Amino acid sequence: MLNFRVIIFAFALIFGVVFSIPSLMQSESGKKITLGLDLQGGLHMLLGVKNEVAIASKSKSIASSVKYLFDDEEIIFDALKLDEDTGVITFEILDKDDIAKVNKLLKEELEGVTFSENALKYSIQMTAQEIERTKKDAIDQAVDTIRGRLNEFGLAEPTVAKQGEDKILVEVPGIKTQEDEQRIRELIARAAHLQLMAVDEDRIARVNSMSAAEAKSYGNVILSDVNTGEKYLLKGIPVLDGSMLTDAKVGFDENSQPVINFTLNGQGAKIFGDFTAISVGKRMAVVLDDQVYSAPNIRERIGGGHVQISGQFSMEEAHDLAIALRSGSLLAPVYVMEKRSVGPSLGADSIKASSIALVLGFVLVVAFMVIYYGMAGVIANVALIGNLFLILAIMSLFGATLTLPGMAGIVLTVGMAVDANVIINERIRELLHEGKSIVKSIEDGYNNAFTAIWDANVTTLIAATVLYAYGTGAIKGFALTMSIGIMASMLTAIVGTHGIYQWIVPKMDKNRLGYWFGIKGSK
Structure with a gap:
């Protein structure tokens, strides 16, 4: 008679078949398994990171922090400048009574810097250890940021991994057109470095005749408008930057043109509010990747930390820019060291070869089980088929990516x-x-075999979990399929086949053990 084990196995088999169909038939509807780079082609890139830019950016951030701290503590100072060539920040305080307060602030609030004071003039620079840490952080942050951008873009399991000490490997499956490739490259490479910078209203009238060197001597920079090319003279130390951004979304202005609305965190909102309060009547530039997107007049204090970027975007550009801002700016720009496109024909050959290996292995195993174990082998093969359907169904439901090593994992799982x-x-x-009787042999056989099966599968599952946690790309694919296969086999082999035996045991004849279990010398 039917038992709960058979019912569970039947439901598992139906579940496996139903949710495997979209992947097997490649239908338009339903969740399907995504093929990896090695199976469907795509984009392979090796990126380098410009660490020197990360160091310069960190120096600017330190200078901004100094300005904010002194303004907040009402310390009067002058000539705050950053030498981008050496990374040295200099300023002068005007009241010698503030020396003790300044020294305390610099020691307690700034990490990884050294400073010196001479006749009220201060010099600050990063320590050698902080410079090395900044370089390492730039690589690690670039890996996390690029992965976040590609995931938000909706790409199926792209590979983004650190390679060596200063390189990043990026593999994006399914990129087939030149337009898609260009869009992905721009999304990856965009620094998305957002800054809010004050306009130097006293000197901007001479900006068109001013050289970059002269602007630098005043502690300023000259940047151009992204749309009109108009030049702006901006104070080199930004009011705040994108590290204080918490969200960015696409919106529309009064003319129904796409804009980016972004929100600042608590500290950023306070800094922004305080700055706009003391800068009414002046201009503040919204700068992204060293290009001015807007420079509106400040009419009143702006609270709440909500800012808008407008720049004649298309919807596609606005969407990609919002992704880049949400996922965070790159501490340092990346550049392409190596690029190649993997054609789908190579993937088709890989699929064909792997499919042949899978089918051949499956057929040989099925044949061996039937010849050696008789009907018991047939029951094992039913469980094996159920196991394969379960693997495909679970991978389809989670939209997992199947790679060549992943197919090897399926073969191993068989x-x-x-x-x-x-x-x-x-x-x-x-x-x-x-x-012993057939009933007793079956029950004791399962009880005796359970410990060995459990130990073998759990230890293999632990190894697969470690591979998935610390591996990258194709290794993860292998570990994933093997993990799913192990758990599915525990269900089909221990629960499924046991239930089938309990269901058909009344039909078994001890005089036909050769037929039922392949025992030699029996009929």
């Missing part, structure tokens, strides 16, 4: 799934040789 049934069948055959 062998491991059969291994559990081999152990069970051998235990049953041993008990039958001892003269």
